[in-house]
Every structure is written in C-alpha cells, then in structure tokens.
Amino acid sequence: xxxxxxxxxxxxxxxxxxxxxxxxxxxxxxxxxxxxxxxxxxxxxxxxxxxxxxxxxxxxxxxxxxxxxxxxxxxxxxxxxxxxxxxxxxxxxxxxxxxxxxxxxxxxxxxxxxxxxxxxxxxxxxxxxxxxxxxxxxxxxxxxxxxxxxxxxxxxxxxxxxxxxxxxxxxxxxxxxxxxxxxxxxxxxxxxxxxxxxxxxxxxxxxxxxxxxxxxxxxxxxxxxxxxxxxxxxxxxxxxxxxxxxxxxxxxxxxxxxxxxxxxxxxxxxxxxxxxxxxxxxxxxxxxxxxxxxxxxxxxxxxxxxxxxxxxxxxxxxxxxxxxx
Amino acid sequence: xxxxxxxxxxxxxxxxxxxxxxxxxxxxxxxxxxxxxxxxxxxxxxxxxxxxxxxxxxxxxxxxxxxxxxxxxxxxxxxxxxxxxxxxxxxxxxxxxxxxxxxxxxxxxxxxxxxxxxxxxxxxxxxxxxxxxxxxxxxxxxxxxxxxxxxxxxxxxxxxxxxxxxxxxxxxxxxxxxxxxxxxxxxxxxxxxxxxxxxxxxxxxxxxxxxxxxxxxxxxxxxxxxxxxxxxxxxxxxxxxxxxxxxxxxxxxxxxxxxxxxxxxxxxxxxxxxxxxxxxxxxxxxxxxxxxxxxxxxxxx
Numbered sequence: 001x002x003x004x005x006x007x008x009x010x011x012x013x014x015x016x017x018x019x020x021x022x023x024x025x026x027x028x029x030x031x032x033x034x035x036x037x038x039x040x041x042x043x044x045x046x047x048x049x050x051x052x053x054x055x056x057x058x059x060x061x062x063x064x065x066x067x068x069x070x071x072x073x074x075x076x077x078x079x080x081x082x083x084x085x086x087x088x089x090x091x092x093x094x095x096x097x098x099x100x101x102x103x104x105x106x107x108x109x110x111x112x113x114x115x116x117x118x119x120x121x122x123x124x125x126x127x128x129x130x131x132x133x134x135x136x137x138x139x140x141x142x143x144x145x146x147x148x149x150x151x152x153x154x155x156x157x158x159x160x161x162x163x164x165x166x167x168x169x170x171x172x173x174x175x176x177x178x179x180x181x182x183x184x185x186x187x188x189x190x191x192x193x194x195x196x197x198x199x200x201x202x203x204x205x206x207x208x209x210x211x212x213x214x215x216x217x218x219x220x221x222x223x224x225x226x227x228x229x230x231x232x233x234x235x236x237x238x239x240x241x242x243x244x245x246x247x248x249x250x251x252x253x254x255x256x257x258x259x260x261x262x263x264x265x266x267x268x269x270x271x272x273x274x275x276x277x278x279x280x281x282x283x284x285x286x287x288x289x290x291x292x293x294x295x296x297x298x299x300x301x302x303x304x305x306x307x308x309x310x311x312x313x314x315x316x317x318x319x320x321x322x323x324x325x
Numbered sequence: 326x327x328x329x330x331x332x333x334x335x336x337x338x339x340x341x342x343x344x345x346x347x348x349x350x351x352x353x354x355x356x357x358x359x360x361x362x363x364x365x366x367x368x369x370x371x372x373x374x375x376x377x378x379x380x381x382x383x384x385x386x387x388x389x390x391x392x393x394x395x396x397x398x399x400x401x402x403x404x405x406x407x408x409x410x411x412x413x414x415x416x417x418x419x420x421x422x423x424x425x426x427x428x429x430x431x432x433x434x435x436x437x438x439x440x441x442x443x444x445x446x447x448x449x450x451x452x453x454x455x456x457x458x459x460x461x462x463x464x465x466x467x468x469x470x471x472x473x474x475x476x477x478x479x480x481x482x483x484x485x486x487x488x489x490x491x492x493x494x495x496x497x498x499x500x501x502x503x504x505x506x507x508x509x510x511x512x513x514x515x516x517x518x519x520x521x522x523x524x525x526x527x528x529x530x531x532x533x534x535x536x537x538x539x540x541x542x543x544x545x546x547x548x549x550x551x552x553x554x555x556x557x558x559x560x561x562x563x564x565x566x567x568x569x570x571x572x573x574x575x576x577x578x579x580x581x582x583x584x585x586x587x588x589x590x591x592x593x594x595x596x597x598x599x600x601x602x603x604x605x606x607x608x609x610x611x612x613x614x615x616x617x618x619x620x621x622x623x624x625x626x
Contacts, residue, residue, distance in 0.1 A: 015464055019476075026480025140609050142556045144563050145579065145598045152586055152595070163587055259472040266564055278564055281479050289479050296472065304467045 008308055012301045019297045020071070023290050024064050067290075076294065077287030081280070086291035090273050096166060097265070097272030099177055101257045103192035105250060108199035113246070115200075116207025117234060123212060131204060138201030143260065147194040147267035154190060161190050164269035191268040195261055199253055206249060210242030217241075255303045259296065345618040355610030362604055366423040373416035378571075392592050406592040408581060414592060418600045421575040426604065428485065428574065429555035432492035437547050439493065440500025445531045445539070447501065448508025459505065462498035470495040470557060478566040488567045492554050503546050507539035541619040548612035552605045559601050575601040 058066070070076065076087045119131040155163040166178050166187055178184030214220060215238065223233045262274035269275065273292060280288040336344075347353050365372065392406040392414075406414050443462075447455040465473065477491040511517065512535065520530045559576030561567035568574050573581070575597045582593025 023476065023480065026477075136609075140552070140556075140605055142559055142601065142605070144560050144576075145601065148579065148583060148586060148594055148598065152591060156587060256469045259469045259475075262471065262475065263560055263564065277475075277479075278566075282565060293476055293479065297468075297476075300468055300472070 004312055005309060008305055012305050016294075016298060016301055020068065020294055021064070023293045023297075024067060025060070071294070076291035079280075079285055079288045081283050081285045081288070086287040087295070089288060090276065090292055090295060093271060093273040093276045095176060096178075096270060097258060097261050097274060100188070100191055100195060100261055100264070100270055100272060101254065103188055104195035104199065104257055104261075105254065107192055107196040108203050109246075109250060111196070112200045112203025113207055113239075116204040117211055117239075119204060120208040120211025120215070121234070123208070128208075132208070135201040135204040138197050138204075141197075143194060143197060144263050144267050146197060147191070147264060150190050150194055151267070162187050166271055191264050191270050194267070195257060195264040198260070199250065199257065202253070203246060203250065206246050207242060210245065211238055214238045214241050252303075252307065255300050258299065342618060346614055349614055349617075352610055352614035355607045355614070358603065359607035359611055362422060362600075362607065363426065365419055366426045369416075369419040369423045373413075373419045375413040375416040377412045377416040377420055392596075406596075408578075408593045409585065414578075414596055417573065417578055418575070418597050421573055421578050421597055422600055422604060424485075424568065424572055424574040425555050425558060425576070425601070428489060428492070428558050428568075429551045432489045432554050432558075433496065433547055433551045435489065436493040436496035436550070437500050437543065440497040440502075441504050441536070441539075441543065443497070444501040444504025445508055445535060448505040448512060449527065449531050449535060455505070458501060462501045465494075465498045466502070470553070471560065474557060474561055475566065478561060483565075483567065483569045485568055485572055488558055488561065491561070492558060495557065496550050496554065499546055499550060500543060503542050504539055507542055508535055511535055511538045545612060545616040545619060548608065548615055552608035552612065555601070555608070556605050575604075 067077065074087065075085065078084065079086050079089050082089055115131050115135075119128040119135075122128040151163050154161045166184065178188050211234075219237060219241075220233060223237050228237075258274075261270075261272060262277060264270065265272045265274035266278050276288065277292045279285075280292070347356075370376070408414060408417065443458050447458040473495050474491040477494055478487060481487045481490070517530060517534060520534050525534075558567055558574060559579070562574050562576030563580045565580065568577055570577065578597035579594050579601070582590070582595075582597070586594045
C-alpha cells in the first residue's frame, strides 16, 4: 500500500517536473517578450535595463533553474503586464472561477437529477425521449456557441439578463462573491448554466440508467408491496441508492469544469483565471502563462493522485494490477 | 426485420453493411446532409458567389448588410448578409467549412496512424514498451483535451500546422488505447499463432494480420473524433488560439461576429454557428450508426 502511494507521488512529481520544463522552454520559443514590453521608442539603455530587470539576459538553463528555485518558494515571477507577482494575480482571480465552477456543479445536479429521474421513469414516453434528445445536444454542441446563443436570446433580444461581467460583489470571509446580491446572481446565472451544460447532460445520463436499474431491484418491489407512495419510493429509496456514483462522477468533473471555464469566462467576460490566461496569451505575458499552466497542471495531478489513492483503498485489485505492471 | 437466409448467402459483407447502415432513417438523413456539407467544402471555390479573401472584390460600402440585401453596386445579393468588411457571409462560411473539415480530418488521420501504431506495438510487444506507452497515454487522458491543446498552443502560437499538432496530441491516446485493447484480444487467437508459426516478421503480423481485425472499433472512434476535433478547433479559434485570421475557420468567423451580436447584428455569428452545428451533429449521427452497425454484439443474428 505504502509502496503504491510513494510510487504514485513520485510519478506525479515527475509529470510536474516534465510539464514545468516543457512549459518554461516552450514559452521561450514564442515571440520575444522584450518587443511586447518595451515601447518601440525606447532607447538601447532602457531596453537593456528592462532585460536585466526581468532576468532575460541570462542563459535559458540558468533562467529555468532560477525559476525552479523560486517556484519551490512559491514565487513564479512577476507579470509583465501588471507588474505584480504572477501567482498573486492568479489567486486574486481564482475566487471568481471557483464560484462559477461551484455554481455550475450545483446547477448540473439540481437540473440533471430530476430530469434524469423523469427520463428513467418513462424511458419510452415523450418526456423521456425529449430529455434524452436534449442531453445528446448537451454533449455534442460546442459550449462557446451555446453561450453566444444564450447571450443573443436572453441578453440582447429579451433583455432579461446582463451580457457580461460579474456584477456587484460582496465580501464573504474576505473573498468577493457574486451570489449574495440580486445583481450578482443575475450575472452568474447564464455563465453558470453554460458551463454546466455538459455536466447536466452527464448527470441526466447517469441518473437515467441508475434509476432504470434500481427500479428492477427487489427492494423497490418490496416497497411497492408495502404500499408506499410512488413519490416516496422514487424520492427516498431509489434516489439514495443511485446518488453515490453520481456524486462521485460529478466531483471528479470539478477539474474539467475549471479547465472548461476558460471558454465560458471568455464568452461572458467573467473576470476569473480562465479569462486571465487567454488575455495573458494574447499579450505574451510569460510569467502569468507559466504560473497558470503549472498551477492548473498541479491541481489536476493532485485530483488524480487523490482519486487513485482512494480507489486503491477501496479496491485492492487496482493495487495488485499496479504492482504487476 | 428478419433477413431471409437465402438473401444473406448472396450478400457480400459490404452489401450487408450498406443495408444495415441505411436501415435507420435518421442516420440516412445525417449521411446525406454530411455528404452535402463535405461536397460544399470541397467545391467551395467553385460554388461560392465571391472569393471572400480577395480583398479587391470586397466593398466596404457593403459592410454589415442584413441577409437578403443587394450589394451597393447591385451586382449581387448577399443571401446570408455581410460581415464588417463587406464580405459575403455565404462564401465565408463555405470556405470556413472547408478549413474546419480539413483540419478535423487531417488531424484525425495523423492521430489515428500514430495512435494505431503505438497501440499495436503496445498490444503486440507487451512488457516495458507496453507499460511505457500506456502510462503516457493514461497520464495524458487524465487531463481534459482543451487543457492539453491550450498548453501546446500557448507554447507554440497560432497556425494551421500548430493546431493540427495540438489536435493530434489530444487524440492519439484514444486510438492507442482502443487499438491496444483490441490487439490484446486478437493476439491470443489462433490465426496469430499460425502466422507466428509460419515465421512471418513481427511487422507483417502486426500490420497485415492484427491490424485488419482491430479496425472496426477504431473506425467508430475516429468518426466520433473528427466531430470533436472540429468542435475543439472551433473553440480554440474562437478563443483566439487556433487558426490565424488569414485562414478563417468557422470558429474564427463566429468570434468575428461576436461583438456585432451584442448590437443585434446576429447573422455574422449565427450562420457560421449553424454551419458548425450541422457539421458536428451530422458526423455524430453517422458515427453513432457506424457503431451500431459495426458492433457485432448488437448485430441481429
């Protein structure tokens, strides 16, 4: 068990190191940030000053080692565009992304569960078929295009919801959040729904197949025989039994949702980390690109590590297969 | 639907495949629509009312005209309106489909060849080679595709070659995994043993004997992947990470019209969006039907 965990952690570190090298060297291959940072009118002395200030005069391998040393201490460089520490800049944007992602997860469960149950109970009815058809669309439509259509219909044509931004924020435990005010909620609704779309479809699928399977079980027949109301059988007995796998899958989707928020944040101009990375790529703000990519890769590696370890605790076969291979 | 034995005897496998495939009305409709889209993409330069990238042909006076309006000099009617540079949207969309489909198919073919070779190698050779290839594939599949593509494009910049590389990097692991699992099953069968006993070279066994028997699941995965590749390319181009402005795919056309969408000029974004949607959905329909037809477990005996 311990050997398995140590091997997994070592593997994660190797992946992280390879990624950091890839990202660092790769970022240096595109464009010269000096051209972006310094106005064309600046003279040679000014240019040299900036180059030295950002450490761009040193050889690449030395820059990488300085970068690694600093990264270990939590310093991933200063943003070229904002001249604040890159990591701080990302952490400043993080609450907005986390709020949007959490709202999306919540929506996918709140909308997906009842719809999936409906479809599971009447798989051949018109309602069930319609729900499944819509869920196929949720899988296959490009998210950004659905976002545009939402904006066009609900913001431009009907004028019910704002087109972009985060709206009024309020402080909750020192973190700005949108969901506490009406204005903030109105801003949150469309992007959260857009981000949730794929997961709503996923939850509908899972709930439907789960419900169909559960309805054939003996405990449901027994509950019916006892004369329980249908709503109680579905709402308590069936739901309890199908909820665990659904919750697991949705929790596992959290990382993907954070990654996908890049698209939604760009469409709705939501000021989170996803919009930050796209803006940073546009102006070639290297430290922010590097810091964001490393941070999100780290988040993913951690999620995968935790999932692997949980699985190995729950299912010994995973460990055994691992030690053989 | 019970095919008579006599008819089955006379039927070649290909004929049976065709009959099964067109047994579904939705799949047939999807196939016909997809064929039209692909034809439109191939013949875009011939059927477009205008060459949308010949700047000399564009007239700024015609910019942002609504669908159905005639150009200022009266020489043509813009069926789907014009964009901010006075470009005919219909022509821009036809060229856009051409680029999107090309990028999707090209990246899928390259990724398929790469993943297939690695998967066959892993499945046939086993041991350390297998462990290494599959470990890399596993690690890669633990990241969402958009993140892999974003990392690569943030590092390499924009361009048609770069987006194809990014899409190949995203896709190869699916093929490697599918091929390996099919190869593992096939490897144990007697015809491989026979081929080995005949003293055929491993390469010949891998590509002439193993590969043809691993193909059906791969065809299905590849068909579905073309749709997701087109969709991902559109998303990346929309974000400004994919194709350069000189090679506008559907995603870029949609992005281009986004700012005008807010002021009610819907056509610049919406029509390319519908074209993208039609392409992705029809490919999915055809791929789903392929899966049903090629899956031996679902086939009627």
